[in-house]
Amino acid sequence: MTQAQGPSPDAFAQPAGHPAYTQTVEELFRRLPMYQRQGPMAYKKDLGNIRALCQALGRPHHRFRSIHIAGTNGKGSVAHGLASVLQASGYKIGLYTSPHLKDFRERIRCNGQPISEADVVGFVERNKRLLEQVQASFFEVTVAMAFERFAAWNVDVAVVETGLGGRLDSTNILHPLLSVITSIGLDHQQFLGNTLPLIAREKAGIAKPAVPLVLGAVPSEAETVIVDHTQRVSAPLYRAEQAIRIEVQEQDFRGTRLRWIRPGQAALDGLHFALAGEHQVHNLRCILQAGLLLEELGLPISDAAWREGLLHLRERTGLRGRWDILQEKPWLLVDGAHNREGLRAMRPLLDQVPHKRLHVVTASVADKDLDMVLPEFPAADAYYFARPDIPRGLDAFSLQQAAARHGLHGAVYPSVVQAIDAALDASSPEDAVLVCGSLFAVAEVPFERYEKQGR
Secondary structure (H helix, E strand, C coil): CCCCCCCCHHHHCCCCCCCCHHHHHHHHHHHCCCHHHHHHHHCCCCCHHHHHHHHHCCCHHHCCCEEEEECCCCHHHHHHHHHHHHHHCCCCEEEECCCCCCCHHHHEEECCEECCHHHHHHHHHHCHHHHHHHCCCHHHHHHHHHHHHHHHHCCCEEEEECCCCCCCCHHHHCCCCEEEECCCCCCCHHHHCCCHHHHHHHHHCCCCCCCCEEECCCCHHHHHHHHHHHHHHCCCEEEHHHHCEEEEEEEECCEEEEEEECCCCCCEEEEEECCCCHHHHHHHHHHHHHHHHHHHCCCCCCHHHHHHHHHCHHHHHCCCCCCEEEECCCEEEECCCCCHHHHHHHHHHHHHCCCCCEEEEECCECCCCHHHHHHHCCCCCEEEECCCCCCCECCHHHHHHHHHCCCCCEEECCCHHHHHHHHHHCCCCCCEEEECCCHHHHHCCCHHHHHHHHC
16 A cells, blocks of 8 residues: 555646636537547547557556446446545545546646646647547547546545546546446447347456456346456456345335445444435445455445444545535436436436426437437426537437427427526425436536535
8 A cells, every 4th residue: 555645735726727728628518529529429449549548658557457348337436435435544546537527637636636737638748649640539648647646646445437428438448457237227228239248248248267257237138248358357356236135124215224244254343324315225335346356456445434434425536516405495306317226216206205296307318219208207386498518419409309299398498507497496395306317417507506505
């Protein structure tokens, strides 16, 4: 374990902002294909570019240990949970996730602190010719940047979340300490396949010879594919749902209190997982199983670190947009659920929130299969439709018409923030306002403003 706990505070302290940062990021958005903004045209089914980039950068992905996480849902929660627990144990932890909500720098963190603006600018300026020669996508550039920083920061472990899929994801040039597949569901079918076995095949592609793979709760037809693949590549498989025994002591829409019955050790009482919902209990099992394997690999985690890391993972890692409760009277709830499984998992939490009327703010991208996801939206007293502020954004009137076919009715607003304000204005203190259905809607929520109003 390295002695330093992360980059010094000065490494990230830039009160005035780097003068070239905004221009640099805007240039990345403008010149490089970016799936989140442009959709299918930006997606590349090839690892050639990222290999070329990292080869030219001195193969930084070979200079740090990593944990690689894939899954239709839950990979972000598991990534942040593992990072938080490992940080609480005193390790220097890199964290790579996508997409970002507010600021590009959220994608690349060290012990919860985002990469500095100066480091973003410096990477792009140093490698401008290389990026142009390779014709790298936005995602390939961010992955290469993350790997270079993790090596430069000399992290003990980097927790790395895949983007789409796994097999051909740019992060899949890693040879990690262990891999995790959290869940398999229908999402991004235009890239990964339109059946669970096809999607499972893509996710299973992160498995490496002799590298343990933790498997979360997946449908049987997906599990068969993953088991076959891990056997074929000789990756030891650990089914978290079967191996991890926990006793839930208290569970509500604010989180879960539990007891962990560990094999060959004393039970661990007093755990409080800050992420709420039964689906998060499944994610927690993945975190716990991964922790046991990391201990076998020489990264011990203390009981105190388990307690601290699971309770304060939001604060330690900067996680936002996963069932965030921003205020009460009325409730303002923000959740990034945007596909069928995610919306289904959110519904029981919403049912637990005491409210008289429900107001739902939502938006969508143009290439989403709305007839698949809209039936999973909650019945509400009113819907508030907006267009996310990205090129892929679906016109709010089109979303309104599609929703009406599924019995979801409401008005159209020029922006997500105006839709939220309208919903709050129409609410009584006994009501609830929910923002969901799109990470891009969540990205436009001014979290601090509403939290301040709610205090």
